[in-house]
Amino acid sequence: MRIAMVAIGSRGDVQPLLALGSGLQAAGHEVAIAAGKNFQALVEDAGLGYHALQTDIEALMNSQTGQDWVEEGTNSLKEAQHMRRVVDEMGEVLGQDILNATREADCVIGGLTSAGHTQAVCEKFNKQHLIALFSPLNPTSRYAATMVPSVPKVNTFLNRFSGYGAQYFMHWVTKNAVNAFRSKLGLGSFHYGNYARLYNRQTTVLYAISPLVMPRPAEWGSRIHVTGYWFYDAATDWQPSPALSAFLAAGETPVYIGFGSMPSKDPQGTAHMMIDALQMTGQRGIIQSGWAGLQADDLPDDIFLLDSAPHDWLFPRMKAVIHHGGAGTTSSALRAGVPSNIIAHMADQPYWGQRVHDLGVSGPFVYRHKLTTARLAKVIQNITQDMAMKDRAQLLGQKIRHEHGVANAVAIINAEIAR
Template identity: 35%
Template sequence: MQIVIPTVGTRGDVQPYVALGVGLRKAGHDVRIITLSQFESFVTGEGLEFAPTNAEFLELLNTPEGKKAISGGNPLGVFKRVMPMLRAMLDEIWEASRDADAIVYHPKTLASEHVAAKLGVPAIRASVVPLYTPTAEFPVPIINAGRSLGGIVNHATWGLFLMGVYAPYVKMVDGWRADSLGLPSAKQQPAPIAQTLYGYSEHIVPRPADWPDDVVITGTWFLEAETGWTPSGELTAFLDRGDPPVYVGFGSMPSQDPLKVAETVISALRKAGLRGVLASGFGGMEASAAGDDILVIDAAPHSWLFPRMSAVVHHGGAGTTAAGLRAGRPTLVVPTGVDQPFWGARVAALGAGPKPLPAKRLTVDGLASALRELTTDTEMQMRAGELGRQISQEDGVARAIAEIEKMAQGHASA
């Protein structure tokens, strides 16, 4: 089968879908990833076909205006500039999907289910966050993290969230459907979604009892090894010359003051008497000189790095959270927003880490205190290790492939 996988966003929005693509390719399918141009070498390096879509959206998020909007400022000005970029993205996804036998897509792409409807192929919604299937068991993760509001209110939050997410784009998407696909409005002719796959572990978020059968939690879509990656001599030497350090990295979420963040982290590590590995990454931290007890790296595969750490501190992205827990390491989440507080609350509820420490309240004393708890609480360490063993037994990619193949075959024979 020709399987097309559109996804946009940061590295955390791309890597799980590349992992799916690698698994599907190994299973004998042709796979094309449609995503931002900056990820072309990443995609092709894993042996997958690449098709580009508009990268201006992500570039805008890393401007001062975009960073301010993400951090809680007024997003209206950014939104107005994003709309034409999104319209261009829809056309690019359509052009790159015309030969698809199935489309497995990130919901952020907006166009994918409509393209699948035009082609008459199954649209399989794939997400690493439980955002698109209402339940009475907990509120939508973006609105409330860590506590139930009661069944009726919990369920109502999902409708409010989904309406708020998609309503701003309805007019634009309907215009595009008419102009590019020759389809009536989505209200007149909704685009069917054949199945929803969630790429996280049920050991982290148990399956709600009220979810329908066409929603499947597969386990996390881990990319097991990045082709051609080897650790630097500096990194291996640092790891060899002392106790296991604490990993600190804030992923692809832009920071308005990355130098200040790095200074706070380094001071807190030293106050707690701990060695550290700091991942500077896309925009989370900047530190040019750290010292013998701190090593700053650009990035390293979590599957290699995390088992060599004593604990992990990060922004709370779905993939990073899963990687830290699979490694069996106690985890502190320092969330900025979106779904990150939800994952931080889950880690704390599972006993695998302290309560989340919001980035906007990050201080040297507060972080140092959390680091001490993270590295000395034996019960927390035992619980993290137990979770690691449970998650390591799952194969989320294989489960997802089986579901995709079953759905596509059933659709073809219908």
């Protein structure tokens, strides 16, 4: 069967689909991924078909719109407004790209931002539709959903309400673009009730999350699955640069600090804050430049500025990992089995910051706009000195490494196709 998957976002949104796509292809399916042009080589190197999405998410995140979104990402109302503006800017081009990418497919797998578009394509052309998610969006009394303010852990009513609130949040963010696309296809408008049914009853939803990290609530319907993470590992022939190898061999195990796809209005200031915090704690460090382009010209010998390296290779070699809390980076840190700490900028990052802290493998998360050199130094000191946290992280990482998320997802998709 021909299967098309749509990945809108950063590498953390693309890489799990590479793992799933490889598993589906090994099971005999023909798989293609629609993603931004900066991920074309990554998709094709995985041996999968590629379709271009014209929207450059990296450029968009580094634009004024993207920077404003990140700066105000902890205010749910303002975040919704910025996120809606981003989706609206993708506009008609995104819809046409998704239409082109899914034209020949028999089955389409959408995601958080694309599900409204992929559902419309499948409704119009009678294709099978599934949704892949990396953070919780379905209502449950067991825990709160992402994309909404935190609620008390014991308040089951508010937990469930947050799930419906998160779904309304995403419906409101995407409805203009989705309904314009549906109108182009000759379909009626998609309202909140349609959106809730799409996720809660109508469509098979696959959560690429470990059940150890996000246990599946019994109240969820039979079409909602928690499969385990979908890890796509670096090529076996990947080698670090001589400079990186020399740095790792030159002293104590370093601490990693990086904010991934998050932009910064002051990349040099952010880099110097990281450098100062590492020096205050006496730790060697690796700072990843990321999409923000963090930079510093006066690096001390015990700090290394890294352009990029596969997380599955790098993180197990770190003493601890401090990151932005994207779902993909969070999963990589958990699997590595090292203590971590999240500096949450926006979206689902506060959720993951709280979740890994609740699991006892991370310190309390810190909002990016509250981060100072002194606070970052305290984070570093905490996660490098807490031996009980280190033991818990090692144990959880070992268990996650023995899960089979891709195989579970492939089996579910095959069963869905056979229905």
